[in-house]
Amino acid sequence: MFIERNVSLQALNSFGIAARAAHLARVRSEQDVRAVLADADLAVQDKFVLGGGSNIVLTGDVKGLVLKVEIPGHRVVQQTERHTIVEAGAGENWHDFVTWTLDQGLPGLENLALIPGTVGAAPVQNVGAYGLELQDRFHELDAIDLQTGEPFTLDAAQCGFGYRDSVFKHAAAHEGDFGLAGRALILRVRFALPRAWQPVLGYLDIERRMLEEGVARPGARQMYDWIVAIRRAKLPDPAVIGNAGSFFKNPTVTPEQCQDIIGRDPHVVHYPMPDGSVKLAAGWLIDACGWKGKRVGNAAVYDKQALVLVNGGGSLEGLAASLIKRLGVDSASAGAVVVAGDRLSLSCRLARLRRSRAKPSMAPRKSQCAMPFKATSCM
Numbered sequence: 001m002f003i004e005r006n007v008s009l010q011a012l013n014s015f016g017i018a019a020r021a022a023h024l025a026r027v028r029s030e031q032d033v034r035a036v037l038a039d040a041d042l043a044v045q046d047k048f049v050l051g052g053g054s055n056i057v058l059t060g061d062v063k064g065l066v067l068k069v070e071i072p073g074h075r076v077v078q079q080t081e082r083h084t085i086v087e088a089g090a091g092e093n094w095h096d097f098v099t100w101t102l103d104q105g106l107p108g109l110e111n112l113a114l115i116p117g118t119v120g121a122a123p124v125q126n127v128g129a130y131g132l133e134l135q136d137r138f139h140e141l142d143a144i145d146l147q148t149g150e151p152f153t154l155d156a157a158q159c160g161f162g163y164r165d166s167v168f169k170h171a172a173a174h175e176g177d178f179g180l181a182g183r184a185l186i187l188r189v190r191f192a193l194p195r196a197w198q199p200v201l202g203y204l205d206i207e208r209r210m211l212e213e214g215v216a217r218p219g220a221r222q223m224y225d226w227i228v229a230i231r232r233a234k235l236p237d238p239a240v241i242g243n244a245g246s247f248f249k250n251p252t253v254t255p256e257q258c259q260d261i262i263g264r265d266p267h268v269v270h271y272p273m274p275d276g277s278v279k280l281a282a283g284w285l286i287d288a289c290g291w292k293g294k295r296v297g298n299a300a301v302y303d304k305q306a307l308v309l310v311n312g313g314g315s316l317e318g319l320a321a322s323l324i325k326r327l328g329v330d331s332a333s334a335g336a337v338v339v340a341g342d343r344l345s346l347s348c349r350l351a352r353l354r355r356s357r358a359k360p361s362m363a364p365r366k367s368q369c370a371m372p373f374k375a376t377s378c379m
Helices: 030-038 094-103 204-213 220-234 255-264 282-288 316-327
Strands: 003-008 020-027 047-050 056-058 062-069 074-079 083-089 138-145 151-155 184-194 243-246 270-272 278-280 299-301 308-311 338-340
Touching: 020 030, 030 062, 030 138, 030 184, 062 184, 094 220, 204 220, 255 270, 255 278, 278 282
Parallel strands: 020 062, 047 062
Antiparallel strands: 003 020, 056 338, 074 083, 083 184, 138 151, 138 184, 243 308, 270 278, 299 308
16 A cells, blocks of 8 residues: 655645645555554554545644545445435545435435535534434444454444434443544445435425425425525635534523523524424524624634634634634644534523623633544544
8 A cells, every 4th residue: 555655634624724644545445444454564653534624623733644535436235115225435525425316316315415525424423404414314334443454334323323423433431332433444334215205394494495486395306406505605615715614513402491592582593302402503603692704813703604614814824823722722732633623512601692791702611622633534
């Protein structure tokens, strides 16, 4: 296997940070991983698994080995009575894969269109949008143990999916624990697409489109087109504006807390959840706190969508420094710090929702936004 040295990662992360990797291997098959682990010098290096680089902020050079996942391919695996099982290589572009399924006449993933990143990183994040999460269509995945080189397969229960969470984001705390952070590289992912398809509706943007176009029951391709258009209108193109995608999680509260918040501000955007909790729209909260469009050094909150952090231009080193300072990350603890966007949660106090009273801090606790350099999987 060819190992690249002193490689620029600027084109490999959507935020456009000019970090470099001491060593980089392009993984196009399971055999490539085995070759890395069989090499005495490479096997002992810290490993950083990189997909599309769309939900990370690199605040320094990576001193270990970057495993750039580029495993290709997609196929229909089988038909069952209720589902069509499809498979994609971990290096496939997620949106391209969603488009391919629709081109095959296989609906089910359309609500997840235009989410940046790769297929292999999607289960790590349990990506979701417009009322649908990956776990709702997930069947199983194949991965390889980065310590032993042994392949294994996980079903949905074993992946431990949660809100933008999975077993791949948690390290084993004790011997026998099933945490896989720093331990696994995903090779292939399989999805169960419903043969009796129904559109997933309920979001305001979708309902607005239905009213505007007089469509009571949109088809899968119509849903796909709408969601692509909505996302393009709201979210910046990384090729034009460097960004780390949606960087904040929507907080959930109890119904009682939600009623209290509504009493303070009746315009708060909220959604009831199946478990009885209520999800608050983080983008709305950030905007209400006065942070939409706010710039700190070279980093900024996007002026069209408050969930998105963007590269405001200028020195990229200054951009990283601005983020480190504002987010409270101790950059001295490691050669490279990865800030994973989905790990951030909104820290506005509910009592500060009103603009007139708000002087909020959007800085999360350090434990929520920083992790030392070690193997992980990023979109």
